[in-house]
Amino acid sequence: MNGHIINCDEGEFFNSFLPGAYLGVGIVIKGTNPEQLSRTCKTTYSMYADMKTVRADDIVFVHAGQKIYGGFKAASEFCEDPTITSVFLSKNVHYHPDPNYPGSGWKANITSIPSIGYYRRIAITHFCDRKGGNLCFEEGFDSNEVFELKLKKRIWSIPERWLYTDASRTIRPLMEDEAWELVKILERENSDNANRQNLNPANLGSFIPIEFILNPNIVIDEKIIEGWILENIGRNQILDAALGPFTSFGNNMPAGYLKFMDIFGFQEMSTGIRKYKVIEVKKENSIFPEDINQLIGYTDWVIENIAAGDYKTVEGIIIAKGFDNDCVNFVKNFNTTGRKIRLVKFAYSDPSYNQLEITRVV
Numbered sequence: 001m002n003g004h005i006i007n008c009d010e011g012e013f014f015n016s017f018l019p020g021a022y023l024g025v026g027i028v029i030k031g032t033n034p035e036q037l038s039r040t041c042k043t044t045y046s047m048y049a050d051m052k053t054v055r056a057d058d059i060v061f062v063h064a065g066q067k068i069y070g071g072f073k074a075a076s077e078f079c080e081d082p083t084i085t086s087v088f089l090s091k092n093v094h095y096h097p098d099p100n101y102p103g104s105g106w107k108a109n110i111t112s113i114p115s116i117g118y119y120r121r122i123a124i125t126h127f128c129d130r131k132g133g134n135l136c137f138e139e140g141f142d143s144n145e146v147f148e149l150k151l152k153k154r155i156w157s158i159p160e161r162w163l164y165t166d167a168s169r170t171i172r173p174l175m176e177d178e179a180w181e182l183v184k185i186l187e188r189e190n191s192d193n194a195n196r197q198n199l200n201p202a203n204l205g206s207f208i209p210i211e212f213i214l215n216p217n218i219v220i221d222e223k224i225i226e227g228w229i230l231e232n233i234g235r236n237q238i239l240d241a242a243l244g245p246f247t248s249f250g251n252n253m254p255a256g257y258l259k260f261m262d263i264f265g266f267q268e269m270s271t272g273i274r275k276y277k278v279i280e281v282k283k284e285n286s287i288f289p290e291d292i293n294q295l296i297g298y299t300d301w302v303i304e305n306i307a308a309g310d311y312k313t314v315e316g317i318i319i320a321k322g323f324d325n326d327c328v329n330f331v332k333n334f335n336t337t338g339r340k341i342r343l344v345k346f347a348y349s350d351p352s353y354n355q356l357e358i359t360r361v362v
Contacts, residue, residue, distance in 0.1 A: 002058045002248055003179030004074075005158075005172045010065035012118070021125060022202035023062065024118025025051070025078070025170055027088065032113060037106045038095040042221050046252075048090060048210055049227035050171035051078035051120070053250055059127050059179045063162075063172075067140035071127035071183050075201035081119040082208045088116055090210045094218050120210065123201035135183055136197040137190040145185055154181050156306065159254045173250025175266070215353045222283040225346065226251060226262055228356055229281065229319065233265075242344045242360040243317060244277065255301040264302075275313055276302050282320035286343070288327035291318055295341065315340040321347070323361055331362045 006023050017023050025047060029040050054060070054074050061070035086092060087109045097105040126136030143162070149155045155178040174182070212228045219225065232239050233246055249265025255278075263279035278298045282291060295316040303311045323343050331341045343361040 001176045001179075002053055002055060002250060003061075003174030003176055003182075004054055004058060005061045005063050005068065005174060005182075007063045007170050007172075013062055013064040013069075016118075017062075018199075020202050021075075021199040022121045022123050022204070023060070025120045026118045027093075027116060029110070029113050032110055034095070034107070037110060041093055041095045041106060042223070044093050045221050045223040045227065047170055048212070049223045049230060049251055050169060050173075051122075051210060052227045052230040053173055054078055054122060054171065059176075059183075060122075060124060061174075061179070061182055063143055064140075066143055068143050068146070068182065068186075069140040070137070070186060071135050071179070072124040072197075072199070073127040073136075075123040075125045076204050077209070078120055078122045079204055079207035079209055081121070082206070084116055084119045085114070088114070088119070089208075091213060094213055096218065096220075098213065098215055099217050100215070121202070121204060121207065123204050125199045125201040126197050134196040134198070135187070136199070137186040138193060138195050138197060139186075139189050141185045141189045146182070149181055149185075154178075157250060157253055160257065169252070173253065175250065176248040213353070214348055214356060216348050219283055222262075222281050225283050225319070225356070226281045229263065229279070232355075236355075236358070238358045242342070242358050243279070244275075244315075246277070247274075249277075255298045259298070259301075261298050273313065274307075275315065276307055277315050277317060278302060279317045279319060282318065284320065285322040285324070286318055286320035286327055288324055288330065291320070292327065292330060292341070299339075311339050315342065317342040317344060319344045319346060321345065328362055335362070 008017060027044060030036055054077060056074050056076055058074045060072040060074050061068050080090060092104050094105050095107055097107060126134050128134055146158050150158055157174050157178055212224050230251055233249060245267045246265040247268040251263050253261045253264040255261050261278050262281045266274040266276045268274050280295045295318055299314050299316045302314050307313045322345055331343055334341055345359045345361050347357040349355050349357055
C-alpha cells in the first residue's frame with residue numbers, strides 16, 4: 001500500500017470534492033507562447049507521474065488550507081473525463097505534434113487560455129483498518145505538524161517545507177508506515193469526537209485512463225518514462241522481474257536538502273526485514289560515471305538515514321536507453337563488494353508505442 005498527501009483548494013475540497021467523494025486535479029496554463037505551452041506540458045507530465053503512484057485501496061490525506069484531513073481510501077486510480085476537448089486529453093498533452101498524428105499536440109492547437117476545470121479525478125471513500133474500523137475523521141490537524149514528525153524522525157518523505165520554488169506538487173508520496181503516523185495525529189485530534197466520515201465513492205465509470213505517449217519523437221522529458229514505470233510496477237511481469245517486488249513506493253522522494261530520488265520504495269519480507277530500492281530514470285543513454293555517482297549518493301543517504309547503516313538492504317537501479325561497457329564493467333565489479341546496483345535498459349515498442357520493452361543488463 002502507498003500513502004499520499006493530495007493538495008486541494010480549500011473551497012473546492014469542502015464544496016465540491018468531499019460532497020462528491022472524489023479529488024480533482026486541473027491544468028494551469030499561464031500563457032500561449034511557445035515557452036509557456038512547452039513548460040505546461042512538462043509540468044503536466046510531472047503531475048501524471050505523481051498520479052500514477054496512486055492505486056485503488058491506497059490511503060490518502062488531503063492538504064486543504066492550513067490543515068490535513070483524512071484518512072481517505074482511493075476507490076479508483078486517477079483518470080480523465082473523455083468529454084473534454086481532445087487536445088487536453090493526456091494523449092495530446094505534448095508541445096510538438098506526433099508525426100503519426102499531425103493535428104496533435106499544443107504547438108498549433110492552443111491560441112487562447114481555456115477554462116477546463118478538474119477533469120482528472122480519483123474517487124475516494126472512507127479508510128478502514130483491517131478490523132473494519134472507520135479511520136476517516138471529521139477534524140483535520142495543522143499541516144505544520146508534519147514537520148514536527150519529520151524532526152522526530154517518524155516520517156522522512158516530506159521535504160523541509162511544503163513549497164519549493166522548483167518543485168510545487170499536487171500529490172506528495174508517503175511510505176505506508178508514515179501514513180499511519182498521520183492517522184495517529186488525526187485520531188488524537190478527534191479523541192472527543194465519535195463521528196466519522198462515510199463516503200460513497202464517485203462513479204467514474206465513464207472516465208478513461210491517463211495515457212503516456214511513448215513515441216521517441218515525443219518523449220523529451222524523463223517524467224514520461226518515470227510515469228510508465230510507476231504505472232506498471234506490480235503489473236508488468238518483465239518489468240517486475242527486472243526491478244524486483246515492491247510493497248510500497250513513491251516518486252520524487254527527498255534524499256537530503258533539495259535532492260530527490262526519481263523512484264524510491266521497499267520490499268517488506270515476511271520476517272519484517274525491508275529491502276530498499278532507489279531508481280534513477282534516464283530518457284537517453286546513461287552517462288558514466290556521472291549517473292552512477294548520482295545513484296550512489298542517493299543510496300548512501302538511504303543507508304545512513306533509513307536503513308540504519310545496513311548497506312546490504314539497499315539496492316540502486318538505473319533505467320536508461322543504454323549503458324556503455326565502462327558502466328557495465330564497473331557495476332559488475334561494484335556488485336562483488338556486497339553493495340548492489342542493477343542496470344535496466346528500455347526500448348520503444350515500434351510501431352504501436354503503447355509500452356516499453358524492458359531488459360535487465362546487470
